[in-house]
Amino acid sequence: MSILEYNGAAMIAMAGKDCVGIAADRRLGIQAQTVSTDFTKVFKMNDNIHVGLGGLATDVQTLHNVLKFRMGLYELREEREMTPQVFSHLLSTLLYEKRFGPYFVEPIVAGLDDKNKPFLSSMDLIGAPVQTKDFVVSGTCTGNLYGMCETLYKPDLEADALFETLAQALLASVDRDALSGWGGVVHIITKDGVTTRELKGRQD
Amino acid sequence: MGDSAYSFSLTTFSRTGKLLQIEYALNAVANGRTSLGICTEDGVVIATDKKLASPLVDIDKVSKVEMITDSTGFVFSGVGPDYRVLVRKARKSSQAYKRHYGETQPVSQLVKQTASVMQEYTQSGGVRPFGVSLLVAGVDGDGKTRLYQVDPSGAYFGWKATAIGKNYINAKNFLEKRYQDDMELEDAIHTALLTLREGFEGEMNSHNIEVGVVRNGKFEVLTPAQIQDYLDEAN
Numbered sequence: 001m002s003i004l005e006y007n008g009a010a011m012i013a014m015a016g017k018d019c020v021g022i023a024a025d026r027r028l029g030i031q032a033q034t035v036s037t038d039f040t041k042v043f044k045m046n047d048n049i050h051v052g053l054g055g056l057a058t059d060v061q062t063l064h065n066v067l068k069f070r071m072g073l074y075e076l077r078e079e080r081e082m083t084p085q086v087f088s089h090l091l092s093t094l095l096y097e098k099r100f101g102p103y104f105v106e107p108i109v110a111g112l113d114d115k116n117k118p119f120l121s122s123m124d125l126i127g128a129p130v131q132t133k134d135f136v137v138s139g140t141c142t143g144n145l146y147g148m149c150e151t152l153y154k155p156d157l158e159a160d161a162l163f164e165t166l167a168q169a170l171l172a173s174v175d176r177d178a179l180s181g182w183g184g185v186v187h188i189i190t191k192d193g194v195t196t197r198e199l200k201g202r203q204d
Numbered sequence: 205m206g207d208s209a210y211s212f213s214l215t216t217f218s219r220t221g222k223l224l225q226i227e228y229a230l231n232a233v234a235n236g237r238t239s240l241g242i243c244t245e246d247g248v249v250i251a252t253d254k255k256l257a258s259p260l261v262d263i264d265k266v267s268k269v270e271m272i273t274d275s276t277g278f279v280f281s282g283v284g285p286d287y288r289v290l291v292r293k294a295r296k297s298s299q300a301y302k303r304h305y306g307e308t309q310p311v312s313q314l315v316k317q318t319a320s321v322m323q324e325y326t327q328s329g330g331v332r333p334f335g336v337s338l339l340v341a342g343v344d345g346d347g348k349t350r351l352y353q354v355d356p357s358g359a360y361f362g363w364k365a366t367a368i369g370k371n372y373i374n375a376k377n378f379l380e381k382r383y384q385d386d387m388e389l390e391d392a393i394h395t396a397l398l399t400l401r402e403g404f405e406g407e408m409n410s411h412n413i414e415v416g417v418v419r420n421g422k423f424e425v426l427t428p429a430q431i432q433d434y435l436d437e438a439n
Binding site (some may be wrong): 085089 | 308
């Protein structure tokens with residue numbers, strides 16, 4: 001039993017034309033037993049940054065609170081919003097500080113930088129970061145997620161097309177994974193705001 | 205610091221509500237060599253008088269204007285060794301900032317951090333306040349240029365132009381007359397040199413002053429050759 005597979009998760013973030021999307025499933029399980037079908041794994045940190053936290057649920061929630069704390073302090077002291085690059089760097093440092101007793105979370109960061117250009121990054125549980133221009137995935141079915149993204153992704157999609165692509169990639173991936181699924185949520189972030197839609201998927 | 209046998213602060217209130225150790229520290233600053241700074245929209249200049257005890261001193265090896273991050277610099281008036289401790293701490297803190305956030309620490313954050321350290325030394329066991337006032341030049345989180353003064357008490361102020369150390373009142377009056385909101389950096393550098401010369405004992409040259417400049421978001425210490433060019437233009 002792997003601790004990162006105890007609760008189950010599937011998430012994708014993708015870059016479009018001057019927009020980003022981030023999607024995640026809704027399942028919270030305790031190994032085989034499904035406990036909740038509306039568990040939140042994607043969190044809005046500010047107007048420009050969303051973070052997806054997949055892994056052990058207790059660490060998902062604790063890390064979210066730690067990030068809220070750090071972000072709040074930053075905004076109070078600096079009197080400005082954090083950019084996604086800074087957030088991602090901070091998250092990486094936070095995770096490495098727990099190198100020998102880590103948070104069992106593999107996060108993905110999606111946002112728009114100060115020039116409203118897409119920013120995507122993901123990292124492992126000890127903070128090794130990867131920045132990409134197309135998509136990032138995390139969870140218990142990353143094999144499926146990579147396959148679907150690689151197949152469906154096209155660069156410079158507009159917001160509505162990005163939504164469709166994200167939704168189809170997520171739903172098809174979780175269907176072959178027992179530990180993720182039970183619905184989905186997709187956030188599309190543009191400079192004008194965030195649109196959030198719930199996905200209807202197989203409830204199994 | 206460390207294993208002090210003093211768990212009580214040496215900076216205590218007088219009956220009139222003053223912290224005399226801080227007042228005395230400010231006296232040490234007022235007796236120090238003059239420093240000044242001018243902030244414009246396209247840059248900041250800080251400068252100091254580097255006069256030393258004897259012509260035998262290798263003056264080029266003395267460094268009073270110090271870089272803290274690639275876009276901020278310090279200069280001081282007061283007790284030199286205390287200054288060097290603050291420079292070390294400020295550099296370490298700004299590197300720690302970069303390690304956490306991946307970005308250069310904005311000058312206002314550096315100032316708050318340094319001021320906080322100076323305040324600690326007025327309220328901790330077995331230590332005395334720093335005998336320096338700092339002038340900090342740099343670029344802030346919004347991309348704008350800033351000039352700050354930090355005092356031994358830990359109080360900090362943003363300035364358009366200011367002077368500290370010996371003869372600071374005359375220097376500030378001089379600056380007040382000449383400062384304009386739409387000044388450009390090159391004018392400011394000339395004005396800074398003229399102001400320094402006003403109170404200078406003896407002849408001012410490119411080796412017995414030090415000048416630091418924030419230009420295009422980067423801090424640099426001017427070489428004696430660069431200072432000489434400005435001095436030549438002023439003549």
